[in-house]
Amino acid sequence: MKAAVLVFPGSNREGDVAQAIELVTGRKPQMVWHGDGDFEKTDLIVVPGGFSYGDYLRCGAMAAQSPVMAEVKKRAAQGVPVLAICNGFQIVTEAGLLPGTLMRNAHLKFVCSDVHLKVETSQSLFTNRYQAGQVIRVPVAHAEGNYFADDDTLKRLEDRGQIAFRYCAADGTVDGTGNPNGSIRNIAGVFNETKTVMGLMPHPENAVEPMFGGCDGKALFEGLVEALT
């Protein structure tokens, strides 16, 4: 699997995801600068976490207008898979690649913590190594991860199986206790209609080694390798 990781001024988890990709593929992904609208052909595009352009306007709003994102939109439309994590999730919602938006956390504070996620479906490039209903533990680290979409959109997402992950308690119960940011219906990650674009707030790339937060995120990358190699 050949992967490309976008780098915006202010990105800061591009190294973490590059490390995770290298761990499962044995090769470094290409790092693509935000001004680069014409990068090498690739099997997977990753929009990483961070504070693109300082997140001074609205998280992801400026990055969504960058030359590289124009190219990502084009390739996503052609079916190139896009994995968008944290600030990346904010960027792709701003760019219109995924429905909904990420608002300020309900408690108004930045939160860095392990959370539990319920895998909603194994029927995707990104989640094929998980079982539907499986509970995994990965960290979050964000101030604006409060997912919101209107009722019609939510109904459409749920009807079409476009919810990827929901926050849950350790025993898998999906209720307020496991929800770190107030996301509507505990939504932590969603797909586009073709399930070739996935955005999520948690950081699977920070859960790929036993001593450093556990391995529950590794299967996501392994699943991509299996699907895209």
Added chain:
Amino acid sequence: MSGNGVSLEKNPPVKLPNEPTITPQIVAEHGLSPEEYQRVLAIMGRTPTMVELGIFSAMWSEHCSYKSSKVWLKKLPTKAPWVIQGPGENAGVIDIGDGQAAIFKMESHNHPSYIEPYQGAATGVGGILRDVFTMGARPVANLNALRFGDPKHPKTRHLVSGVVAGIGGYGNCMGIPTVGGETNFHAAYNGNILVNAMTVGIAPTDRIFYAAAAGVGNPLVYVGSKTGRDGIHGATMASTEFNEDSEEKRPTVQVGDPFVEKLLLEACLELMATDAIVAIQDMGAAGLTSSSFEMAAKGGLGVIVELDKVPMRETGMNPYELMLSESQERMLIVLKPGREELARRIFEKWELDFAVIGHLTDTERMVLSWHGDIVGNIPIPPLVTEAPVYERPWTLTPLPAVLEAAKVPAPKDWRASLLALMSCPDLASKAWIWHQYDHLIMGNTAIRPQDGDAALVRVNGGHKGLAMTSDCTPRYVQAHPETGGRQAVAEAWRNITAVGAKPLAVTDNMNFGNPQKPEIMGQFAGAIMGMAEACKVLDFPVVSGNVSLYNETEGRPILPTPTIGAVGVIDDIAKAVGSRLIQAGLGIVLIGETAGWLGQSLYLREACGREEGAPPPVDLAVERRNGDFVRSQIAMDRIEACHDISDGGLLVALAEMAIAGGTGMEIGQPPGNAVPSHAFFYGEDQGRYVIASGSADDIIEAAKAAGVPAVLLGYSGGASLVVKGLLSLPLSDIKAAHEAWLPGYMSATE
């Protein structure tokens, strides 16, 4: 023009339009004493211009010159075979093997954080990060030591909220994990909080950058943010006491932009990978003044600065403002000749300002020009060599009488006493704070906050781990500074040891009151004596540090707080241990001697409402012997969990291990031990650890052979903390009490 510097220097400075005449009042407003001003006149041989006066004021401020502390700081040991760079540079540098160096320092941002907590704390983090990446290191971890006033004080909640948000806001955006620290509350900090921030970075040992300028004619380059009017005279403000007008000093607090600093970090590291840099220095306290001055002074050279070329954020700025602004996220670089375009391309790629603003000369003078006119011309060496150094009168704090355990009442209700301690502001969980800090970014955090005595971060590309901690027990230092200084170093050493790492070096952040009072200077002197002795016996040199004096409001000083930041290394990170008890059936072993020392203990303060007695003595030879033993047992894989015994004593340490790992235990005071139970369980004797082990017998036997006191207290298991004959408490109750206090406090409205 810059090429014609020599002839320019012959011109006397011109007087700028609207420049005031220097009066005794203006001198006093610059924080210079009449005697110090006489020195200025002697050095200059004439009346200085305003910008020159401002430069003297900043360079001779306590903050920049260490004039009251210098004679004492010299007493600290600073050398060891693994020390690459000791105090005097932007940060200390130690060799951690495999061609890698750890570069670290702790620095205070106390005064600004009290006036404007968010920006004060944020720029404190920004400043210490720059100190570390200036030297070529990529920062890999942040820590912070915070001291707030009484939780009941009306300002405390606002200050906690702002400081924590500021630290998080800056560090999170930079993408550097904030992995450790400490937070205390005491009424002595009501009007003067402490915000001490520490950064640790990693660099190849052969790619370390220093501040000493070299090469006459080499260009002086300004990079980063534009210069505005913020923070003018920050260094001078940090060198005086607070009074009721201090709120008016808000404009002297700088405003941070972590996004720009992130760009600056990446751009600097990119430039550092080339061979273009001769010297580099961040613009911190006293901004362009101290950075340009220090680079030239360290290189034995002169410098011409063309101030009109400095990138400016505002119109109408004058030389005085440009030299004294403390605008953030700026760096000064001396480039090799001809490398300007290479450097410019890198900084322009990162959309940062880049300007050649002068060059080096051989005149040993700092010459400032402004649109072709000379506006300042100062000889550099005398400003350094003739800087005031004070041997201020000092009175040592006498050792208070030892408080016998018999004179301290035992708890009437053991359960209530433990719950009260576990939920008191100093011991209550600080999760509300560190969950606001990204402590996981970079994917190398092996021991997270609260999971071990020291934070542990993997060094990229290997199995090595860096252990880091920050420690000080101000109430001990207040009671007897010498003991307190010794204890602060010993506890830092112990915390590094408790995760299995070898303690290597220290950065010290000395926070004290007004040094012009002999008893405050005596606290400083005593603390240094204790620290120096501990650093020496423990082979734990001081490689960097910072002094913050005048931490007083309306004449009331803070508790003397010499914060010790420390770094250690473990070669195989897989061998490290945390303090969480996660396994049943392990032997719980107490290492070290327990005499039952209750003087200055948290039990005494929280349960009895008394702050008295001598603090626990620190026997450094015993400290070393016990610590070396524990570390050796960790290296032999005999230990599953380890926790040092500090605030709150043994029972608190056991409770912390149990609730962190979700495993209970049943223990008891060893048979034949004659120490009264409340002193045995709540005493704060030093040099002790609790370990959990599947081979407790082997450890106790090995301890006997090593002359280390070790005794089995009981075994892990169950969901309660059971102390035979004294108490049985479900872990869920302890956890609830421990975790509820801070969130409850912060969400209360009044």
